[in-house]
Amino acid sequence: MNKTPQFEVPLTIQPEHELRFIGPFNRPVVTIMTLTNNAAMTLVFKIKTTAPKRYCVRPNIGKIAPYRSTQVEICLQPFMYDQQEKNKHKFMVQSVLAPQDADLTDLNKLWKELEPDQLMDAKLKCVFEMPAAEANADNNSGSTVNAAGGGGGGGSGGATNPVNLSIVDSLKSEPKSIEEQSSNLSDAAEHVESLAAELKEIRDVNSELRKENLHLKDQITRYRSSPATKQINESYTPVLAEKQIPVFYIAIAIAAAILGLLLGKFLL
Incomplete structure (x- = not known):
């Protein structure tokens, strides 16, 4: 220090x-x-x-x-x-x-x-x-690999090729983690699919409700634009009679005019 x-x-x-x-x-x-x-x-x-x-x-x-x-x-x-x-x-x-x-x-x-x-x-x-037990296992694994290499190739000259137990352990543990990850992914995929199906149903229901809403609005618009309906117990006044009153007066006027002309001719 x-x-x-x-x-x-x-x-x-x-x-x-x-x-x-x-x-x-x-x-x-x-x-x-x-x-x-x-x-x-x-x-x-x-x-x-x-x-x-x-x-x-x-x-x-x-x-x-x-x-x-x-x-x-x-x-x-x-x-x-x-x-x-x-x-x-x-x-x-x-x-x-x-x-x-x-x-x-x-x-x-x-x-x-x-x-x-x-x-x-x-x-x-x-x-x-490395722990002593694993270090000895590394040495034994290395000697086994060397013996196999010397007997098979003959040209390796007894070269060492140590095997690391930590790598082996990690390789053994990898399949479990991969299986766990795959199971988690499959569960997540199923959950996503179920959510997608629910979302589709909600969208369909929303679309139907929109159509019904538009139909109701159209009916309300038509009802408001149509003539007012006759109320119950309302006195009925013929429309034709209202339209015939002016025609009646016109006919009288024409008849009076013709009568006037005829009288004029006879008097003259």
């Missing part, structure tokens, strides 16, 4: 140099880091990693009371493990003794206000290990 000239080293980290993750790695693997504050002041810490997408750290920032300890849970996400691949993942624990007047309710804000030369840091590397 690096320390600044103005502070003694107040933080103890366990484990001190390495974070070990024990496989198989086809599932999340958790390891615990213990931080101990050896000072008489509150200590604030923050944890960083070179592979943030591969790890989940809880908490990644926090505070430790004087002479107290806290545990940090580091979870490695599932991945395809290869023994031949070199692991370069590292963690860095930064810490600082909190000033007496510091506001410890917002640690992120406090951290941004700190100067880089105030921080103490410690680095740990990550180590991936």
